[in-house]
Amino acid sequence: MGGLMQVVFDALSLGSLYALGALGIALIFGVMRLVNFAHGDVIAFCVFALLWPSVDAVAIIFAGNLPWFLLIPFTLAVGAGLSVLSEVVVFRRFRRVNPATMMIASFALGFVIRYFLLMLFSSRPKSILLLPGLSQPVEIFGARIPLLQLITILVTIAVLIGLTAFLRRTRFGLEMRAAAENFTMARMLGVRANRVIMGAFALSGALAAAIALILGSQTGTANIMMGASVMLMAFIATVIGGMGSLAGAVIAGFALGAIATVMQVILPPDARAFRDAFVYGAVILVLIFRPQGLLAARGTRERV
Amino acid sequence: MSLLSLSNVSVRYGRLTAVRGVTFTLAEGEVLFITGPNGAGKSSLLRAIAGVTPPAGGRVDFADHDITGEAPEDIARLGLSMVPEGRDVFGSLTIEENLMVGTGMHAATRGWRARAATELEAVYATFPILKERRHSQAGLLSGGQQQMLVIGRALMTTPRLVAIDEPSLGLAPNITDQVYERLIALRAERKLTLLIVEQSSTRAMMIGGRMMLMRGGEIVLDGDARALGQSEAMQAAYFGYGDH
Ligand SMILES: Nc1ncnc2c1ncn2[C@@H]1O[C@H](COP(=O)(O)OP(=O)(O)OP(=O)(O)O)[C@@H](O)[C@H]1O
Ligand SMILES: [Mg+2]
Numbered sequence: 263m264g265g266l267m268q269v270v271f272d273a274l275s276l277g278s279l280y281a282l283g284a285l286g287i288a289l290i291f292g293v294m295r296l297v298n299f300a301h302g303d304v305i306a307f308c309v310f311a312l313l314w315p316s317v318d319a320v321a322i323i324f325a326g327n328l329p330w331f332l333l334i335p336f337t338l339a340v341g342a343g344l345s346v347l348s349e350v351v352v353f354r355r356f357r358r359v360n361p362a363t364m365m366i367a368s369f370a371l372g373f374v375i376r377y378f379l380l381m382l383f384s385s386r387p388k389s390i391l392l393l394p395g396l397s398q399p400v401e402i403f404g405a406r407i408p409l410l411q412l413i414t415i416l417v418t419i420a421v422l423i424g425l426t427a428f429l430r431r432t433r434f435g436l437e438m439r440a441a442a443e444n445f446t447m448a449r450m451l452g453v454r455a456n457r458v459i460m461g462a463f464a465l466s467g468a469l470a471a472a473i474a475l476i477l478g479s480q481t482g483t484a485n486i487m488m489g490a491s492v493m494l495m496a497f498i499a500t501v502i503g504g505m506g507s508l509a510g511a512v513i514a515g516f517a518l519g520a521i522a523t524v525m526q527v528i529l530p531p532d533a534r535a536f537r538d539a540f541v542y543g544a545v546i547l548v549l550i551f552r553p554q555g556l557l558a559a560r561g562t563r564e565r566v
Numbered sequence: 567m568s569l570l571s572l573s574n575v576s577v578r579y580g581r582l583t584a585v586r587g588v589t590f591t592l593a594e595g596e597v598l599f600i601t602g603p604n605g606a607g608k609s610s611l612l613r614a615i616a617g618v619t620p621p622a623g624g625r626v627d628f629a630d631h632d633i634t635g636e637a638p639e640d641i642a643r644l645g646l647s648m649v650p651e652g653r654d655v656f657g658s659l660t661i662e663e664n665l666m667v668g669t670g671m672h673a674a675t676r677g678w679r680a681r682a683a684t685e686l687e688a689v690y691a692t693f694p695i696l697k698e699r700r701h702s703q704a705g706l707l708s709g710g711q712q713q714m715l716v717i718g719r720a721l722m723t724t725p726r727l728v729a730i731d732e733p734s735l736g737l738a739p740n741i742t743d744q745v746y747e748r749l750i751a752l753r754a755e756r757k758l759t760l761l762i763v764e765q766s767s768t769r770a771m772m773i774g775g776r777m778m779l780m781r782g783g784e785i786v787l788d789g790d791a792r793a794l795g796q797s798e799a800m801q802a803a804y805f806g807y808g809d810h
Contacts, residue, residue, distance in 0.1 A: 433670050433673065436659075436663055436666060436667060436670075437667065437670060439656070439658070439659060439663075440656050440659060440663075440664075440667045443656045443657065443658055443659070444654050444656060446618055446638065446650075446654075447650065447654040447656070448656075448667060449618075449637065449638040449639045449642070450616055450618065450638050450639075450642055450647075450648045450650070451642060451647075451667050451668035451671070451719065451720075451723060452639050452642040452643045452668055452670065452671030452723060453639060453667065453668075453670065453671075454639050455637065455639060
């Protein structure tokens, strides 16, 4: 029983990370058909924003020492800020060109962020102690679950509920949903393009910051590549979920977390190293049968 | 005083010129039909006015503002509401949500929520079917119902001018009748200025007003709908007889 619960919580917490990452991608894809490959680097940036620049192996903590009720808003603001900045400085210029060019611009932006971090901090991973106290276990149904895992899951559920309420109940949420479905039509109804897109980037950046906090506390390291592994799965989740479908992204994120965790348990030890290959195999199977994704978003057609 | 005025407006897609040197003015309260065959440039002209496809040349003025090259949302906020070809309902939103999208443009003014609620009831009074199905997904409506929805949605922004591209597209004649009936009633109620694009001149002749014929990106005829509709010149121009 305890073992099974452990697997369930592992699956849910891993799935949470993928779901949060996939949401960040899907939000932006929804409003501007941009596949933002810089998202993972925003995650890394958020972790490093808590440190003083130094190339030493030992991190010099700066904002990371703040009490949690300041640390969390600070990090969210950093993520949202960087994300909005990237929209204003980079993506705004590419809005009228085709999605492929925008995608390449996002690759370039990702490299710029990564090499900026590399310059200030070197490529060596640093150990950091973020939000200490979260690693102690709690007992649930006979399983000893790290408190952080529990918090990860609860935070994700809270984010999902909050985001749903925001999209369904607020004026800005309504405008965002309309714009995601048909941007030009929304503009002809007076919806301000810049505000909606900046809102989507801010939300997406805040989600990246949430992942940064979770990953930073979980692994105890700051690494300029730390966003990459989560984001690879998150990208896959957005594709399986149906590009631009927020619900699809979340469901696929949790499904991938579950598949990866279960594979880890049931695969013979020798095959575990190839876990990801099995996950990708499952992804290919899904796409063969549903090339449009599980929940194809409406309005993915070309805009005028 | 004219509400809308175009001078020498042209629209290009790469090397193709879809609209060339269109000039006309439209007075407040007027009804103007723009008719013409496939590919005449009617939709391109409308999109240029609404700011969706910025004009390649010329100038557009609306309500005493130069709106040439302005963003669609800014033009909409001046009171020019566009209902594009193919209707473009937000299919995953409910009918009521569709209607509410455009009301946000008045969010900076006091009491806009109350006014939006009043406006919503007015639209529901005009199109009772929309009220009946207010919470269902707009994508599930029939073509005629969608046409009523997008007209209602345009009205929710309390516009001065409504530009509609082919309201009869894909609708059965009796449904088209209904749509036009409401449109004409609304015009009288609200002193709306209407700019309606249709391929054929049939509706224009039934309703009356001013009619322009577009061909090859140019306005070739402009006059009273009933008089023009019956004239030989109209037939000839529509089908392009005597071009060579
Ligand atoms: N987005 C576009 N890109 C390139 N060419 C276009 C585009 N839209 C229209 N055109 C071309 O511009 C010309 C005018 O098209 P437009 O759609 O304005 O005509 P229309 O009068 O609305 O025709 P219809 O009655 O068929 O709707 C056509 O030759 C068309 O092929
Ligand atoms: Mg057309």
